[in-house]
Structures are given as structure tokens and as C-alpha cells.
Amino acid sequence: MTSVDTGVQPAPPGAAPPYRWRWAALFVILAAEVMDLLDATVTNIAGPTIRGDLGGSAAVIQWLGAAYTLAMAVGLITGGRLGDIFGRKRMFLLGAAGFTAGSLLCAVAQEPWQLVAARVVQGLFGAVMLPQGLGMIKEMFPPEEMQKAFGLFGPVMGLSSVGGPTLAGWLVEADLLGTGWRMIFLINLPLGLAAVLLGLRFLPESRSPRPPRLDIPGAILVSAAGLLLVFPLVQGREYDWPLWSFLMIGASVLVFVLFGRYEARRGRAGGDPLVVPGLFRKRAFTGGLVLGLVFFAAMIGFVLSLNLHTQMGLGYSTLKAGVSMIPWSLGMVIGFGIAQPLQKFGRGLLQGGTVVMALGVLALVVTLNMAGTGLTPWQLAPALALTGIGMGAMMAPFFDIVLAGVEDHETGSASGSLTAVQQLGGAFGVALLGTVFFGMIGGGVTGAADDQAPRLRTALAAAQVPAPAQDRLVAGLRACGRDRVVAEDPAEMPASCDRLVAEARAAAPTPQAAADIARALNDSGRRSVQEGSASAMKSVLWLVDGMLLLVLLISFLLPRHARENGGPGH
Structure with a gap:
């Protein structure tokens, strides 16, 4: 959810009656938030399936997330200004219509580059749509209802984070009307259309009395x-x-x-600069920007890498991968809940949440080591829940603490900058940790194939394969496994795998031996991919823990407590 604060102050009590349709308008704004929250995460689950259908290199999976968050990041900086200048209702409706059109473009894409371009469209129009909501809420609601209105954002965020991955996995598996992964974008069409039609009816006209220049x-x-x-x-x-x-x-x-x-x-x-220059002379704000960049990079990159491991490495279906993330999502909701009565601890709460999240990531490393290739969602659940709890507790006080030393006239610029850094951090995390995962998995599969070689040789000897042929099959499986996981096009069989199939046929003295050889190669190959993916995932997790340690160190630049009268900034 965006934390852009347009700086619009609520009307003083008694100045004017509150807007009649304010609660209906609030639910229109929440519908827009749901679209953004769902689309920010769905490609983490559906990415491998999309790549399998459209083709393209491993970078396509990274670009599906990075294109959206990067476009959102750069667009958010100016999105709030557009509402101030041209009217918030008008910009909200334009953003919702454009986001819906971008979703349709995603659903009909036939090439990877078309889908990535459509994700950029979604991100840009989302950046126009989202900042307008908070400005309108501050104008619509009287002070005594403001907290209740903003309080609805928490449950919406929680439900979306819990339901998003599961919904994406189910939609891909259900293959409704033969649409497959495309339904994760088509589902935005009724939501977006409803937001536009209901927005025309219920949203108030809203504009800054002193609009800045672009x-x-x-x-x-x-x-x-x-x-x-x-x-x-x-x-x-x-x-x-x-x-x-x-x-x-x-x-x-x-x-x-x-x-x-x-x-x-x-x-x-x-x-009228996009970012008030004086903000960068405030140690707390500058430290908060760096901390946010590192933290959100670690968080979003972690989620992407784990989904790659469960689907590409462990062979989970998209639905099973989505269900596996439920403990993480529930943990984040619990962490938010735990943090609410502890807000008085300020920076200490943020630091405690970071430590808990780091322990959860470490627990995940232990889980991967203990479970081996038979890792189940139930085994993942405790570590993911602990990670989510820490993440929720850390995020709860983040925005208010960083904005503690910001002057009132700087709040809009500061909030917009923080939210943009949040999105930029997500794009950076997808790029960095996704690159580490894909860069490590090839070597991991090769090393795992070497570890599997003695067991494979035993099975081949039992099938009466002579020693020279065993050497060729072991080497062929090693090359095939590596080439499959780093292939530009996952649907295309690498030449090394074709050679392996030919070698296996030539080495079989009988039809029964051919079946035994194929079974041994398949079993060894599957284990090599599982172990290689787990090795790459553990490398990512150690990097995530290193980034969280950096977050902990940077946090000492922040003030000890949030501003006393800070409004909802996140």
C-alpha cells in the first residue's frame, strides 16, 4: 500500500458537514489498493508457468516483477502531484482505467516482451491511481473518523497478502475457461471496472488549493x-x-x-522540486531511505527466490507454492497485530522485528539442511511464520519513525520519496537476489550431480552397463542437468540432453535394462536439480540475513520514537 501523504489537512470540527458518501468512496479506494497488492505479488507465484508458456530466458521471471515495481517507483514521485494539479478524482479514475487496460494487455500478451511492457503500463497507471486515495480520505473524513478509516487498510493489506499467493496459484491450476496464468490479470477487469464506475458516482472532487508545478x-x-x-x-x-x-x-x-x-x-x-532538498540534510530521513531500500530489496527478493526454489527445484505446482506462503502471510498479519500495543518502543520495535525476521531466515536455512529433497509445505511453515512475524513487526513503525523529524510542509515529499524507495527496493531485490539464485543454481546442480554419481553408477552397474558407458552417462547427466536449469527457453530440450538420451539407448543391452537405466537417470537427475536448487536458495538466504544485519546497523541512524501526532503513513 502506498504511503504518499499529500499534506491535505482535514477540515476543523464544525467547519462543514463531512462528505455524505465517504464510506462508499473509501471502499472504492480500497478496491484500488487490492488490485495493486495482488499484482505486486502474483508473478512471483506464476512466473515459472508464464515463462514455460511464453518462453524467454530466466530474466523474464525477474522482469515480470521488476518492471512493475520500477515503473511504480518512478511514477509515484509525480503521481501525487498530478492529483494536486488536475484533481484527485480525475487522476484516480484515469489511473484505475489505465491499470485495468494494462491488466488486459498482460492477459493477451503473446511474447515475453509484450507482457513486460504491459507490466510497465500497470505500474505507471498504478502510480497515478494510488496516491490520490489518501488525499481524498483526509478531505472526506472528520478527525474523529480518520483513524477508523485508515484502520481498514491494515485488514485489507493482511487479507491481500494472505490470499494473493494462494489465489494466484489456484487460478493458474484451475485453468478457468482455458485461460491458465492469464486469469491472474483478467481478474482485475471486473475490479477495475467497478472502481471506475463506482468512483464516478461516489468519489468527491478534490484538488490542492495551491497546486505545485510538475x-x-x-x-x-x-x-x-x-x-x-x-x-x-x-x-x-x-x-x-x-x-x-x-x-x-x-x-x-x-x-x-x-x-x-x-x-x-x-x-x-x-x-517545485520532486523531493524537498532539505530532507537529505536530516540524518533520520536519509538513513530511512537507505534502510528502506535494503529492507524491501531483501523482503521482495526473498519471496521471489523461495517461489523459484519450490517450483523449479522441488517441483511444486503453482497452487502448492502459493499455499506454502500462507504461514508467511499470516505471520506478517500477526506481527502487525503484536506491534500495535508496542508502538511506544519505537526504534526498538523496528530492531526487534528485524532480529526476529533474521532468525526466521536462519531457521529456513536449518530447515533446508534437515529436510533435504523431501521438503514439504508443513516443514516450511514454522520458519516462514517466524519470518513473517518479524517482517510485520518491523514494518509497523517504520514510516512514522523515519518521518519523525520531517516538518509538516515536507511530509508529502518525504512520504512520496519513502514509498518510491520501497518500490525501487523491490525492483532492486528482484534483480539482485533473482540473479544470485539463477547464477548459483547451475553450479549447484553440477555439484549435486557429482554427489549423486556413485549412487547412479551402482544402479547402472546393476543394469549391466559397462564402465566406459557409465562414465559417459554420468558426465552426460551432469551436463544435461546444468543446461536444463540455465536454458534460455525452458521448453526447448538442450543438445546435451538429446545426447544423453542417445547414450542411454546405446548402453542398454535389453529392454528391461533400458527401463532401469531411464529410471536411474530420472531419479538421479531429479535429486540433482532439487539439491542444486536448495544450494542456490541457501546462498540467497545467507545474503538476505546479511542484508538484514545491514538494516539493523542502519536503524541506529533513526530517532528512538515516532512523531507524537503522526498520522497513518503506511
Whole structure:
């Protein structure tokens, strides 16, 4: 959910009667939140299935998430300004209609690049739609109802986080009307249409009395900086990390610096910068931006990598993978609930949640080591629940603590920047941790195949395969396993696997031996992929724990307590 604060103050008591249709309007705004929350996570579950249908390299799975969150990140910075200038109701309706159209484009995509482009459309229009809701809520509701209105966002977030992965898995498995994975986007059409039609009827007209001017050069600079960072992280591995990938990452740092200098100059000249330059002189705010970038990168990258492991490595169906994430989602809801009466501990609560989440990730490493290749959702549940509890407790006080030292006139810019960093962190996490997973899995499968070799040789000897042929089959299985998991197109059989099939046929002295050889190769190959994927997943988990340790260290830059009268900022 977006935390953009437009800075609109509620009307003082007695100044005017509250808006008549405010509760109906609130549910229209919540419908938009549900669409965003669902679409931010569904491709984590459905990604392997989508790639299997449309083809494309492993980077396609990463781009399905990164394209959406990166577009959302850069769009959110200007999305709230558009509502101030042109009217929040108008921009909400435009964003909802565009998001719905983007969902339809996703559903009818026939090529990977078309789907990625449609995800960008979703993200951009979502960034126009989401910031308008909070501004309208602050105008519609009197102070005594404000907390109750904002309080509905928590259950909506919780239900969406619990139901999203499960719904995505079920829709893919159910294959309703033969649509397969496309239904995860088609389901947005009735939601989006309802948001537009009901929004026309129930949303109030709302506009800032002193609308700022658009900062188009600033928006272009920050968009370019984000793309220069994420693109090489996703695509660099595909091309064996050429020089241009490192040059782009370096260039992204320079463009971010240029963006900061431009914003400062625009502010001094009396313009309306996207980000108030004075914010970066506040240690708490700057530390909060860095902390948010690292934390949300760890969180979103963790979820993607775990779904890749359960589906590509363990062979879970999309529904089973989605159900496996329920303990994590429920844990996050529980963590939010636990954190509410503990808000007085401020930074300590945030740090405690980070430690609990790190322990949950460590418990997941232990679980992978103990369960081996027979890992079940029930075995995953305790560690995932603990991770979710820590995550919910950490996130509960985050925005209010970071905004503790922000002045009232800086709140809108600060909230928008924090939310944009949240989305950018998600894109960065998908790129970084997804790249680590795909980069490690090939070597992991190769190492696991070597470990399986003695067992395979025993089975081949029992099938009366001579030693020279055993050597060729063991080496062939090793090459085939690695080539399958790193293949550009998962539907295309690598040449090494074709050679393995031919070698197996040639080595079989009898039809019964051929069946025994095929069974031994399949069993050994399956175990190699499972163990190789688990090895890659453990590498990702250690990296996640390292990122959480960094979050813990950065948190000491934050103030001890949130602002006393901070409104809902998340």
C-alpha cells in the first residue's frame, strides 16, 4: 500500500458537514489498493508457468516483477502531484482505467516482451491511481473518523497478502475457461471496472488549493537512474557480465547524484522540486531511505527466490507454492497485530522485528539442511511464520519513525520519496537476489550431480552397463542437468540432453535394462536439480540475513520514537 501523504489537512470540527458518501468512496479506494497488492505479488507465484508458456530466458521471471515495481517507483514521485494539479478524482479514475487496460494487455500478451511492457503500463497507471486515495480520505473524513478509516487498510493489506499467493496459484491450476496464468490479470477487469464506475458516482472532487508545478526533468532523471541500476542487474548474467553492465551501474550512481543536485538548484530557484532538498540534510530521513531500500530489496527478493526454489527445484505446482506462503502471510498479519500495543518502543520495535525476521531466515536455512529433497509445505511453515512475524513487526513503525523529524510542509515529499524507495527496493531485490539464485543454481546442480554419481553408477552397474558407458552417462547427466536449469527457453530440450538420451539407448543391452537405466537417470537427475536448487536458495538466504544485519546497523541512524501526532503513513 502506498504511503504518499499529500499534506491535505482535514477540515476543523464544525467547519462543514463531512462528505455524505465517504464510506462508499473509501471502499472504492480500497478496491484500488487490492488490485495493486495482488499484482505486486502474483508473478512471483506464476512466473515459472508464464515463462514455460511464453518462453524467454530466466530474466523474464525477474522482469515480470521488476518492471512493475520500477515503473511504480518512478511514477509515484509525480503521481501525487498530478492529483494536486488536475484533481484527485480525475487522476484516480484515469489511473484505475489505465491499470485495468494494462491488466488486459498482460492477459493477451503473446511474447515475453509484450507482457513486460504491459507490466510497465500497470505500474505507471498504478502510480497515478494510488496516491490520490489518501488525499481524498483526509478531505472526506472528520478527525474523529480518520483513524477508523485508515484502520481498514491494515485488514485489507493482511487479507491481500494472505490470499494473493494462494489465489494466484489456484487460478493458474484451475485453468478457468482455458485461460491458465492469464486469469491472474483478467481478474482485475471486473475490479477495475467497478472502481471506475463506482468512483464516478461516489468519489468527491478534490484538488490542492495551491497546486505545485510538475518537475518533468527531475522525473526523467530519477527514472533513468533507476533503469540504469536495475537493467544490468537483471540482464548482466545473461551476457556473462560484460563491461557495459558495470558501466551502467556506475552511471546510475552519477545520475542519482545529478538528480539530487538538480533538485537542490530547482528548490533554490523557487521551483517545485520532486523531493524537498532539505530532507537529505536530516540524518533520520536519509538513513530511512537507505534502510528502506535494503529492507524491501531483501523482503521482495526473498519471496521471489523461495517461489523459484519450490517450483523449479522441488517441483511444486503453482497452487502448492502459493499455499506454502500462507504461514508467511499470516505471520506478517500477526506481527502487525503484536506491534500495535508496542508502538511506544519505537526504534526498538523496528530492531526487534528485524532480529526476529533474521532468525526466521536462519531457521529456513536449518530447515533446508534437515529436510533435504523431501521438503514439504508443513516443514516450511514454522520458519516462514517466524519470518513473517518479524517482517510485520518491523514494518509497523517504520514510516512514522523515519518521518519523525520531517516538518509538516515536507511530509508529502518525504512520504512520496519513502514509498518510491520501497518500490525501487523491490525492483532492486528482484534483480539482485533473482540473479544470485539463477547464477548459483547451475553450479549447484553440477555439484549435486557429482554427489549423486556413485549412487547412479551402482544402479547402472546393476543394469549391466559397462564402465566406459557409465562414465559417459554420468558426465552426460551432469551436463544435461546444468543446461536444463540455465536454458534460455525452458521448453526447448538442450543438445546435451538429446545426447544423453542417445547414450542411454546405446548402453542398454535389453529392454528391461533400458527401463532401469531411464529410471536411474530420472531419479538421479531429479535429486540433482532439487539439491542444486536448495544450494542456490541457501546462498540467497545467507545474503538476505546479511542484508538484514545491514538494516539493523542502519536503524541506529533513526530517532528512538515516532512523531507524537503522526498520522497513518503506511
